[in-house]
Amino acid sequence: MRQLRKTRYQKVEAGHSKDCKVLFTYNLYKESIKISLIYAVFGVIWILLSDEILEYIIRDIRFYKQFQTYKGWFYILITTIMLYLLILRRVKLLKEENHKTILAYEAVEHLAYYDKLTGLPNRTKFEDEVNKQILSSTEINKFMIAYIDIDNFKNINDTMGHQVGDQFIVYLGECLKTEIAEPDFVARLGGDEFAILFYSISEDELLKKMEEITNHANKSWSIDERQFYISMSIGVVIYPNDGDSSTVLLKKADIAMYGAKREGKNRALFYKDNIRDINEKNIKIINDLQYGVDEEQMLLNYQPQYNLVTGKIIAVEVLIRWLHPQEGYISPGVFIPLAEESGLIYKLERWIFTMALVQKKKWEEQGFGFLDMSINLSGKTLTSDINFGELEAIIDLAKVDFNHIVVEITETANISDVDIVIKNVSRLKKRGIRIALDDFGTGYSSLNYLKKFPINIIKLDRSFVGLINEDGIDTLLIKNILALAHDLNFDVVAEGIETEDQLEFLKTYRCEIGQGYLFSKPLPEAKISALLLE
Numbered sequence: 001m002r003q004l005r006k007t008r009y010q011k012v013e014a015g016h017s018k019d020c021k022v023l024f025t026y027n028l029y030k031e032s033i034k035i036s037l038i039y040a041v042f043g044v045i046w047i048l049l050s051d052e053i054l055e056y057i058i059r060d061i062r063f064y065k066q067f068q069t070y071k072g073w074f075y076i077l078i079t080t081i082m083l084y085l086l087i088l089r090r091v092k093l094l095k096e097e098n099h100k101t102i103l104a105y106e107a108v109e110h111l112a113y114y115d116k117l118t119g120l121p122n123r124t125k126f127e128d129e130v131n132k133q134i135l136s137s138t139e140i141n142k143f144m145i146a147y148i149d150i151d152n153f154k155n156i157n158d159t160m161g162h163q164v165g166d167q168f169i170v171y172l173g174e175c176l177k178t179e180i181a182e183p184d185f186v187a188r189l190g191g192d193e194f195a196i197l198f199y200s201i202s203e204d205e206l207l208k209k210m211e212e213i214t215n216h217a218n219k220s221w222s223i224d225e226r227q228f229y230i231s232m233s234i235g236v237v238i239y240p241n242d243g244d245s246s247t248v249l250l251k252k253a254d255i256a257m258y259g260a261k262r263e264g265k266n267r268a269l270f271y272k273d274n275i276r277d278i279n280e281k282n283i284k285i286i287n288d289l290q291y292g293v294d295e296e297q298m299l300l301n302y303q304p305q306y307n308l309v310t311g312k313i314i315a316v317e318v319l320i321r322w323l324h325p326q327e328g329y330i331s332p333g334v335f336i337p338l339a340e341e342s343g344l345i346y347k348l349e350r351w352i353f354t355m356a357l358v359q360k361k362k363w364e365e366q367g368f369g370f371l372d373m374s375i376n377l378s379g380k381t382l383t384s385d386i387n388f389g390e391l392e393a394i395i396d397l398a399k400v401d402f403n404h405i406v407v408e409i410t411e412t413a414n415i416s417d418v419d420i421v422i423k424n425v426s427r428l429k430k431r432g433i434r435i436a437l438d439d440f441g442t443g444y445s446s447l448n449y450l451k452k453f454p455i456n457i458i459k460l461d462r463s464f465v466g467l468i469n470e471d472g473i474d475t476l477l478i479k480n481i482l483a484l485a486h487d488l489n490f491d492v493v494a495e496g497i498e499t500e501d502q503l504e505f506l507k508t509y510r511c512e513i514g515q516g517y518l519f520s521k522p523l524p525e526a527k528i529s530a531l532l533l534e
């Protein structure tokens with residue numbers, strides 16, 4: 001690093017002296033000619049006039065000769081003083097101008113190399129540093145780059161405005177800076193993306209550091225009295241293993257970061273060559289998904305929801321499963337986003353609703369009409385009038401008791417969709433269907449949402465429930481959310497309950513309904529029927 005600093009310093013110096021040279025050559029000619037001209041004009045005037053004046057004053061030839069000598073000395077004295085003053089003034093001016101140039105140079109450098117919003121180094125500066133580090137290392141110096149992206153940042157901007165978004169970026173930049181010790185440094189690459197250059201750190205240390213950073217970010221933030229919850233996805237590359245230029249390293253760090261997002265966000269992932277194949281794999285998944293429905297590779301599982309006080313099953317959440325003929329089981333966390341991306345979600349959801357409602361009818365006929373059925377509905381379908389209309393037709397065909405149907409929606413990212421979401425949600429509610437807001441607590445301030453939308457139930461996200469064992473502000477936030485939900489007359493369903501402690505906490509704060517591995521994983525229909533018979 002010391003070496004790196006030195007080279008950097010030298011380059012800046014060299015930059016300055018080059019500019020100074022340009023400035024001096026230009027002015028020196030002009031100024032030298034100016035001074036010489038003044039000197040010449042003074043000399044000519046002196047020659048023309050001094051003898052005349054001397055002759056006029058001194059008539060005696062003896063005195064005249066003596067004064068001629070004095071006049072010579074006097075001329076030298078005057079011109080010396082004159083030259084001294086002229087040169088001094090020019091030098092001072094040049095110095096001032098040179099100083100201004102240096103300042104301007106620094107200002108330009110700052111503009112070019114530092115981010116305006118956060119004051120952090122920008123992408124250019126970051127790439128420069130990486131390239132310098134690569135060039136200056138005599139023996140192979142390992143260093144690592146962590147590429148950070150805030151998950152769902154668009155939501156913060158869309159729902160709370162760019163000003164809040166900007167404020168948050170500044171805030172996060174400060175936090176990252178304090179978490180990083182020199183000589184490691186953090187830069188803002190643009191938007192909600194930051195990068196950190198770690199000079200000498202082991203992979204284990206770096207993972208620990210990343211965990212610290214994500215944990216730090218992973219809390220409820222509040223800006224302008226608005227609370228929201230964020231997480232970050234981080235991609236990590238190692239020099240020289242992953243590339244030998246800043247461009248290649250950053251590109252791979254970006255790929256790794258997207259890999260982290262695909263694995264569920266809120267994590268750090270080291271670059272591996274196979275991540276690159278993921279894109280191709282995704283295309284294959286989308287291709288295969290088209291046949292998956294028709295070829296009966298899909299099935300539905302049901303995760304029971306319990307009344308936390310009585311311990312009785314009161315509802316099931318429908319969760320899709322895909323058994324791919326070659327790949328085996330593929331998680332809905334992977335293929336649902338791809339189905340949404342490709343538009344296949346519409347067909348898939350028509351199938352899910354059809355099958356789920358058939359099952360609902362069966363359970364009704366078996367005397368389990370009390371059982372609520374909660375079905376996930378993608379924001380894509382909800383905001384597409386044509387596809388939503390087709391889904392409504394399927395729902396109406398089912399002839400089930402709509403008072404025991406819940407549709408789970410997630411907060412829509414796109415503010416322009418709000419009106420259409422409200423319209424379609426209301427159409428479901430008119431039938432008696434209740435609406436649950438899924439994954440509550442992730443992404444951004446959901447409280448605004450609660451006020452705007454006709455929601456009956458909020459589902460406390462499992463990442464929130466997971467925080468319960470830790471003390472501090474987050475548990476306080478959960479308590480507040482539960483209190484608020486009660487005030488607004490919402491039911492609260494806690495997701496992902498895995499421990500007795502979490503269960504106790506939720507019961508204490510009057511959360512009545514919950515689901516999670518502590519009770520049961522999602523199960524096939526037969527097992528649920530057996531549970532119901534018990």
Ligand code: C2E
Pocket residue numbers: 303318319320331332333336352376377378438439462495496497498515516517518522
């Ligand atoms: P989700 O709607 O939040 O569903 C809950 C997820 O949490 C399920 O994952 C469930 O298996 C898992 N889970 C339940 N209890 C626990 C627990 O105690 N601990 C942990 N760690 N996890 C628990 P799954 O089935 O993999 O589904 C993932 C996501 O895929 C769902 O999240 C949902 O967004 C989507 N999805 C699944 N099925 C459907 C569907 O039929 N339609 C739509 N649109 N999306 C679906």
Ligand code: CA
Pocket residue numbers: 317376408438
């Ligand atoms: Ca759900």
Ligand code: CA
Pocket residue numbers: 438439459461462495
């Ligand atoms: Ca959820």
